[in-house]
Amino acid sequence: MTETNTPAAPTRGPADHEVRDQIVVAATEHFSRYGYEKTTVSDLAKAIGFSKAYIYKFFESKQAIGELICVNCLRQIEVEVAAAIADAKLPPDKLRRLFKASTEASLRLFVQDRKLYEIAASAASERWQAVIAYEERFQALLRELLQEGRQSGDFERKTPLDEAVMSIQLVMRPYLNPLLLQHSLDSTDQAPTLLASLVLRSLSP
Amino acid sequence: MTETNTPAAPTRGPADHEVRDQIVVAATEHFSRYGYEKTTVSDLAKAIGFSKAYIYKFFESKQAIGELICVNCLRQIEVEVAAAIADAKLPPDKLRRLFKASTEASLRLFVQDRKLYEIAASAASERWQAVIAYEERFQALLRELLQEGRQSGDFERKTPLDEAVMSIQLVMRPYLNPLLLQHSLDSTDQAPTLLASLVLRSLSP
Structure with a gap:
């Protein structure tokens, strides 16, 4: 680079x-x-x-070209997620949309568009810098959303914020990481709704 | 067979x-x-x-031999999980042990024992009968555990039981399914504890 x-x-x-x-x-x-x-x-x-x-x-190197393609692809996911969240007012609704939009965008860009899957898979398994930075931004977004919900009284405040963020990230991982996503295709329809509901129950004050 | x-x-x-x-x-x-x-x-x-x-x-066929090896392997996981749960008295404790024991047993049998990984991977991706039956028994165990916790007052009763079972199964999937487990190795130490805690928060009355 x-x-x-x-x-x-x-x-x-x-x-x-x-x-x-x-x-x-x-x-x-x-x-x-x-x-x-x-x-x-x-x-x-x-x-x-x-x-x-x-x-x-x-x-x-070839990877430097791949990284730029990967950066563009991850940016596209973030743009779509941000747009989906922007429409929602309440933190619980934002969280639901976060699950849905990020799964749908990852699915389309990583899996349905086969040309990007191979790059996304290399990026994820070799932990390219673009992927690490993306995961950090995703974590920051999740943290912000939880803080907002804690302030509005929608979410509980007992669980350490770091733990809440980390565990929700683990729940979403099969639908964000292309290596796991390719083996989760039979649940991408139902999972975002079911898992967002479970996470929201875990966040209820 | x-x-x-x-x-x-x-x-x-x-x-x-x-x-x-x-x-x-x-x-x-x-x-x-x-x-x-x-x-x-x-x-x-x-x-x-x-x-x-x-x-x-x-x-x-060769698959018939593979299925019997697979059945033995899945039975071993179930024996270990049952033993881990048997020691616990309260439903929340049982659930924690279910997460921990099933992750550890899957990890040892599917991943560390490389000879079984290839069979487990074929079994999971081709959805052999042994795998379907195992998942159904796992689901039944989870359902039983939730019902027990609902009766004892440890778990909430508002969420439809089917939905609760299905969403918890989705949460555990990356640590039970060998195809996902191979890409989840960096989180097998922390994930069972973090995810069991999140699920228990989601189940609190």
Whole structure:
């Protein structure tokens, strides 16, 4: 994930971020057809019509490209979850929507879109930085939501906040982590509702 | 899983169930070295020193042998869980022990004992009869425990019993199903305690 900070030779070509975007779009397309694991940077270069060296000018490795695709994908999930929560007023309703929207977005992006599954699976099993940061932001969102509910009197206050956050994250894990999600497909319809209800019962004052 | 019910020719050899046991023991040993998926009934016959036809006299397929190994393994988990619960008096304590003992037994039998993992994984993904029956018995145990706690006044009675049972089963799934368990190893230490506490909060009257 290094940026080329050294000034490039004067050029009238596209800006760096445009080339990076172009590579990411082409790589996403290529990975979707031939798989992430099997593709090398040479394959990618040939397919895009760039030299391998030119791609390495923008990305230090295949994983660096994969990470950017992964970052985009995780950001998309967060945007959808935020939109789903924004409509709700009360903390319990927000929690229900959090379960539902995050399961649905993960399902669509990780599983139904097979081109992203392989990258998401590598990211999750190798614990890429993008995944760790995503999980931390998810945890922060959950913490914020619980604090809001504790202040409004909707949620109990006896359980240490850290413990409540951590245990709810464990409950949601099979529907957020692509490695578990692929083996949870028979419960993605019912689970968000059932589990949100169970968690809300556990939070009742 | 067919039994050879036709009377065999008069013989002073071992009883059928002894031969079946002998095949299962040898097969477990063989699968552990060479893997379940890769091994054929011919390989197995050669390794045990039986003819292929003789093995087919007792088992209709490799899966039938795998199912018996799987049944033994699941029975072992149930024995350990029952023993762990038997020591406890109060329903909440029983539930804690159910979480802990079933996670530990699944971990040891499915994951640490690599020879069983491959069979357990096939059993879980192909939903063998042994797995379905095991899940049903697990559900029945959970239902019994909840009813006991409702009668003793330890657990709330508002939530429909079916819903409570189903949602708790979903919470425990990552630690019981070998396909999910293999991706949950970083949380098997803490999760049983944290999740049992969350579930007990959800059950408080």
